[in-house]
Amino acid sequence: MRTLFTAEMSELAGDLVAMSRHVESAITRASEALLTQNVELAQAVIADDAKLDDLEETVDERCVLLIAQQQPVGLDLRTIIASLRISASLERMGDLAQHIAESARRAYPESAIPAEHLEIIEGMTVAAKKAASEVVALMETRDLNTAAGIVSDDDDLDRLHAQAYATLLSSGYSGSTQETLDISLLARYFERFGDHAVGVSRRIVYLVTGDHRGNRPRI
């Protein structure tokens, strides 16, 4: 019974790794589609999101069955509950990558990014891809240094988000209303992506250390 439980917990961890890899691929491809006006790539990200939704459903069902059949307590139970939360966050990160791809697709063949925002949005893609790759590493290794990296990426995203809005409102800005709308939403999608990555990371830190670090996970 215990061996079976251990195997099932390990499969659950594997599902979360698979979800995080899917998210990393989605944000990487959505970023490229956005920066290079690649509508086929944007379309692929949008189409692939259904796979992440299926993975989330698998994780959720596995968690409910594990609780019902094995009646775990203590850390095992908290790990399963955290897995439910993490799968919801990863699914939402996939949605945000999809929204970014949708912006790229809508603007095609033009770029969704006005010239004065290019550097900021490029910076956001770098920070988001780094956060996504660290979430994968965290799921695989539970190494807490990785968690600190995710918080730092999120700080970068928050700073760039504020910079994107400040640039919109600066006196020199002359973008169209469509460009203003695109940037206001794109900057928010990236910023929320970082929030969810931090949420995932805090759940893992809590499982490993039992320490909320004064910050409750906000998922």
Place this chain on the structure above:
Amino acid sequence: MRTLFTAEMSELAGDLVAMSRHVESAITRASEALLTQNVELAQAVIADDAKLDDLEETVDERCVLLIAQQQPVGLDLRTIIASLRISASLERMGDLAQHIAESARRAYPESAIPAEHLEIIEGMTVAAKKAASEVVALMETRDLNTAAGIVSDDDDLDRLHAQAYATLLSSGYSGSTQETLDISLLARYFERFGDHAVGVSRRIVYLVTGDHRGNRPRI
């Protein structure tokens, strides 16, 4: 043991009612603050959000303890897992009300809403308040007609969201960049509020009927 369990499940349901009432109050006051430039009211909504966060924490802890101590299965277990999901959605709805209040506060003493958007945003406040009040009723009664009302409010919010963006992009629109930014975010906050209300409602429908209606809850 069973009596205790029943009492605890009833307290859990009561906590969710309390959370939904908090959300209804937050969106009602945030809407009024937004439409009447009432900065004190906006400030109160922002300050009160911490109470909702505390309630979410209470619900989450209660759920984990209930599972650990009572080892529920079947519908009881699914109800507890659904409660975890619902509390996360309600907490997020509170965050969105807070963001709306923050928009009102930032624009004060001006209105955050350009004249050409006033009717649309008023419509969004009506639909969001209606959805919030139906979520309270659903938590109290589990009446499925209420669930249908929430889906219809969300349809209204989606339609008004599209209309808000179409108005931004219409040839007659002459708002400032700040106004464009405010509307793009405000319309999205209301639209997401509706999505979360539907997510809550689908969780309840599933518990009552066992029927996903072909639509997995998207929380």
